[in-house]
Each structure stands twice: as C-alpha cells, then as structure tokens.
Amino acid sequence: MGKVDELLEEISVKGKSADTYQRLGKSYINIKEIEKAHGAFIKSLELDDSDPWTHLYIGNIFYRKKDYLKAINWFEKNHTVDSKFGHSLLVYCGML
DSSP states (O other): OOHHHHHHHHHHHHOOOHHHHHHHHHHHHHTTOHHHHHHHHHHHHHHOTTOHHHHHHHHHHHHHTTOHHHHHHHHHHHHHHOGGGTTHHHHHTTOO
16 A cells, blocks of 8 residues: 555544645655645645645645746745745745
C-alpha cells in the first residue's frame, strides 16, 4: 500500500484532519498528481486555515505552473497567517 492509500485509509478510519490532508497533498506532489495535491491542500485549509505551510504549498503549486499572480497571492496569505514565513516568497522566487 502506497503512502496516498495509507493516508486515504487514515481519513476514512480516523476522520478528517487538516494535518492528514496536508500530508496527503504532499504525497500527491511526490507522485506528480498536482491537481489532487491542490484539492487536498484546500481541504486542509477548510479544516484549519491557520497553518502557513499549507498556504506555502499551494503557492508553490501555482509557482510551478508559472501562474505567478496566484502564487504571489498564496505567498501573501502565507505571510498574513504567520509573518515569520515572510521570506517564503523570496525563497520560492529564487531571490534567497
């Protein structure tokens, strides 16, 4: 059983959690299922929108798609949620 299957099973047994959906999104990224990753990250935010990492992951998805305006929007949300992550935009834009 792969990591995605394990996490889907965890969701069905233990219920929905922001952390599990975030880990599911990262697992989808690892297997190049970008749209599924995006969906998992959105579900994570629906359960808990205070995790700056989830905003960062979504911003990175848009950055990789070269949709820079949406990427910047998500990076700004990341910074709004937790200002210590303010450097994230610069890191992902290759400026640091």
